Amino acid sequence: MTKTPLQFRHNGRDVALFVDxxxxxxxxxxxxxGDMTPKFGCGxxxxxxxxxxxxxxxxxxxxxxxxxxxxxxxETLDGLKDGPNLHPLQRAFMEQFAAQCGYCxxxxxxxxxxxxxxxxxxxxxxxxxxxxxxxxxxxxxxxxINAVLAAATSGRARA
Amino acid sequence: xxxxxxxGIASVNYPIGMNLGxxxxxxxxxxxxxxxFTVSLSSIDLGQGMKSVTRQICAETLGVPVxxxxxxxxxxxxxxxxxxxxxxxxxxxxxxxxxAAAKEARGVMMEAAAEELEVNAADLDTDGRGNIHxxxxxxxxxxxxDVAIAAQFKQGKTISGRGIFLVPLSEVNPxxxxxxxxxxxxxxxxxxxxxVDDETGExxxxxxxxxxxxxxxxxxxxxxxxxxxxxxxGISHALFETPEPYYPDPAHGPRDFVEYLMPGPGDICPxxxxxxxxxxxxxxxxxxxxxxxxxxxxxxxxxxAIFNAVGVRMDELPITPEKVLRAxxxxxxxxxxxxx
Numbered sequence: 352m353t354k355t356p357l358q359f360r361h362n363g364r365d366v367a368l369f370v371d372x373x374x375x376x377x378x379x380x381x382x383x384x385g386d387m388t389p390k391f392g393c394g395x396x397x398x399x400x401x402x403x404x405x406x407x408x409x410x411x412x413x414x415x416x417x418x419x420x421x422x423x424x425x426e427t428l429d430g431l432k433d434g435p436n437l438h439p440l441q442r443a444f445m446e447q448f449a450a451q452c453g454y455c456x457x458x459x460x461x462x463x464x465x466x467x468x469x470x471x472x473x474x475x476x477x478x479x480x481x482x483x484x485x486x487x488x489x490x491x492x493x494x495x496i497n498a499v500l501a502a503a504t505s506g507r508a509r510a
Numbered sequence: 511x512x513x514x515x516x517x518g519i520a521s522v523n524y525p526i527g528m529n530l531g532x533x534x535x536x537x538x539x540x541x542x543x544x545x546x547f548t549v550s551l552s553s554i555d556l557g558q559g560m561k562s563v564t565r566q567i568c569a570e571t572l573g574v575p576v577x578x579x580x581x582x583x584x585x586x587x588x589x590x591x592x593x594x595x596x597x598x599x600x601x602x603x604x605x606x607x608x609x610a611a612a613k614e615a616r617g618v619m620m621e622a623a624a625e626e627l628e629v630n631a632a633d634l635d636t637d638g639r640g641n642i643h644x645x646x647x648x649x650x651x652x653x654x655x656d657v658a659i660a661a662q663f664k665q666g667k668t669i670s671g672r673g674i675f676l677v678p679l680s681e682v683n684p685x686x687x688x689x690x691x692x693x694x695x696x697x698x699x700x701x702x703x704x705x706v707d708d709e710t711g712e713x714x715x716x717x718x719x720x721x722x723x724x725x726x727x728x729x730x731x732x733x734x735x736x737x738x739x740x741x742x743x744g745i746s747h748a749l750f751e752t753p754e755p756y757y758p759d760p761a762h763g764p765r766d767f768v769e770y771l772m773p774g775p776g777d778i779c780p781x782x783x784x785x786x787x788x789x790x791x792x793x794x795x796x797x798x799x800x801x802x803x804x805x806x807x808x809x810x811x812x813x814x815a816i817f818n819a820v821g822v823r824m825d826e827l828p829i830t831p832e833k834v835l836r837a838x839x840x841x842x843x844x845x846x847x848x849x850x
Contacts, residue, residue, distance in 0.1 A: 397767035448735045451557030479775045486767060489557050491742030492775040494735065 359420045361386065362430025370417045376410075377401045379417035380427060388428035388457045392486070399485030402458035403427045409465035411484075428457040431464065440464060443502035444495070451489030458485050463499045471506055473499070511709040514846050515716065516819025520810035521699045524803040525692030526790075527599035532679040535599075536590035537607035539568060539615040540670035543662040545640070545655030547572060547615070549581045552589035553604045558801075559732035560600050564608045566728055567794050571612035572619070573636025574654055590672075598801025601728065602694070605794030606675035614671025619654065622661040622669060626652050694790040696798045697723040700741075700807035703779075704815040708844040711835030713749055713816060715779035720807065723786040725798030730785070733800050737783050740804020746772050747805060748812040752828050821845030 354369035361384060368383050380386045380403070392400030394413050401413040404426040431438040440463050443449070450456045459482055466473055466481035473481070478499045479492075487495060527533050538550040549568050555561045561581040569576040583589070592604060616636075623642040624631035627650060635645050636654075643651035661667040680690045700720040704713050718741060727733040750771040754763050764770035789796025813824050821844060822837035838844055 393767045395766060395768065448731055451735065451739060453557065483774050483776055486772060486774075488743075488772075489739045490735070491739040491781075492778055493738050493742075493781070496775060 355418055357417060357421050359422060360424040362426055363424075372418070374417045375413055376403070376415040376417045376420055376425070377412040380412060380425070386427050386429045390454055390457055392454070392458075397486070398455070399458040399462065399482075400455055402461040402485065404461055404465055407465070407468060409462055426461070426464075428460055431460060438464075439505050440467070440499070440502040443498040443505065447494045447498035447501055449490060449494040449498040455485055455487045459487065459495055463495075463502070466499070467503055467506065471503060473503055475500065512844070514706050514708060514819040514844055515703065515849075516706065516815045516817065516847070517701060517703045517850065518811045518814025518816070518818055519699070519701050520807040520814060522697060522803055522807045524598065524696045524698065524806065526597075526602045526694050526696060526793075526798045526801075527677060527692055528597040529677060529680050529689070529691040532676060533593055533599065533603060534674055534676040535592045535603040535607045537564075537604065537611040537673040538590050538670070539572075539608070539611040539673070540668060541615065541619065541654075541658045541661070543658055545578065545653065545658040547574065547579045547612075549579060549608055549611070550589050551581065551583045551604060551608070552586040552592040553583055553600060554586075554595045555583055556595060558595070558600065558736060559729060560595060560604065562732060563601050563728050563797075564604060567605045567608050568612045570795065571609050572616050573638055573642075575638065575640055578640060578654070596802075598696070598799040598803060600801070601797045601799040602725075602790070602793055603675050603677070605728075605797060606792070607673040609673065609794045610675065611671040611673030614673065615669055616671070618661070618667060618669045618671070619657055622665055622667055623652055623657045625665060626657060626660050693792050694725070694798050696725065696800070696803050698803050698807045700811045702808065702811035702815045704812060704819060706816055706819040706834065706844070708820055708838050711831035711833070711838065713812070713829060713831070713834060715745055715749075715773075715777065715812075717779050718781040718808070718811075720781065721784040721786060722800065722803070723788055724800050724803070725790040725793045726787050726796035727785055728795060728797045733785060734783065736800045737785070737804050738781065740800070740802075741781055741808055742773060742778060744805035744808025745778070745812070747827060748809045749773070749828050749830070755830070818847045818849070819844075821847055 357370050358367045389403050389412050390400035392398035396411045396414045403412045406423050462482050462485050478496050541547050565579045565581045569579045620631040620634050634642050636642050640654050641651045661669050682689045702718050703716040705716050706713050790798045
């Protein structure tokens with residue numbers, strides 16, 4: 352099969368690779384780049400575990416053809432922390448006990464980041480809306496909602 | 511056509527663990543020459559906090575900082591036997607096994623320390639910060655690291671311990687059917703308030719108030735986390751989830767997360783939880799376990815709340831809008847019951 356050359360920014364770093372036609376972004380990230388933070392949940396956009404940001408916008412990487420991110424910027428959970436320093440959202444998730452098994456956590460964090468990037472002071476209803484495409488089986492959502500609200504508050508306190 | 515509010519209550523008497531041929535779990539504890547301890551288990555942590563709570567139990571029993579204990583649950587082929595992480599048994603069964611193993615390891619550690627300090631082991635105590643000292647004379651002390659090094663390289667001792675906790679098989683009395691399946695019981699009571707739309711049959715959660723009695727809460731934040739998440743699973747079982755919506759007819763079964771419904775973040779409700787602690791006589795530090803009981807009381811409480819709201823008795827799960835609507839039609843309309 353012919354391979355297509357593909358270049359994009361992955362968490363601030365340029366990557367270049369060859370992909371088979373029809374390969375989705377989730378597979379490209381996990382198997383070709385080795386970034387295991389986006390998770391495979393359902394493969395059909397029903398669970399949100401594979402959420403990533405493309406040019407700052409929330410996307411489901413399992414439903415995104417890898418070729419479509421050519422020349423664009425892809426952010427995953429792997430790029431969220433700054434060296435040894437966790438992102439305020441990651442700290443808030445820890446402090447609020449917002450993870451149990453942890454499988455939904457990468458997608459939740461990316462959905463939350465997309466929200467806080469465009470709306471640093473969301474209401475509770477806006478947080479609920481922002482994570483409504485992400486399924487969590489363990490936490491009952493409550494600690495996740497609280498964590499996003501806490502991260503928003505800590506972000507405002509710093510700014 | 512209207513929306514009706516109703517309130518329902520349910521109480522649970524919940525056995526910790528099960529009893530099918532006896533219910534054992536094993537644990538092994540050993541020190542590395544660095545003075546850090548490893549707990550080997552086959553018990554699986556699926557997010558409920560098995561590793562955290564056994565780590566705490568081991569550290570507390572050994573008398574060392576929790577940072578000095580590592581819990582390895584890697585492999586049921588090579589680890590000591592465990593019946594499994596189910597039946598709310600983890601903290602109670604595995605915790606007791608870890609406690610027994612840590613006690614034995616502590617005995618060896620104190621003997622090794624006694625040899626180094628040239629005193630009687632019975633006169634020694636741990637300070638919980640990584641030191642062992644002579645009782646009443648804190649300056650006569652040795653670090654657990656130095657004890658581990660001495661045991662390993664000088665004395666030729668393994669600072670280690672084995673633990674098993676077994677609730678033996680309880681035979682069923684063939685005459686009466688009596689048996690004692692568990693050694694301790696946890697308890698819960700939950701009040702659910704719902705709003706039922708008699709035009710669509712939809713049930714919306716309004717709020718929940720609950721009290722859980724689960725022995726000593728060894729890690730209160732993890733207990734709270736389980737109770738909050740478990741109640742969500744209860745809502746999900748009560749109102750949403752089923753692999754066979756027209757059981758026993760397999761038609762229209764869901765095939766994926768788009769069709770297999772679960773409550774989303776917009777379907778939850780405020781939930782006020784009280785945790786009551788009545789230590790269990792045979793629990794590790796008095797613990798029983800929250801486990802499955804987190805989800806259980808929600809189902810009957812929701813069913814009772816629906817009866818209170820519109821007067822229909824729902825006896826099949828999940829209580830979908832279709833079932834509620836058919837039941838309301840069958841009785842000729844909603845019949846709100848007295849509010850209590």
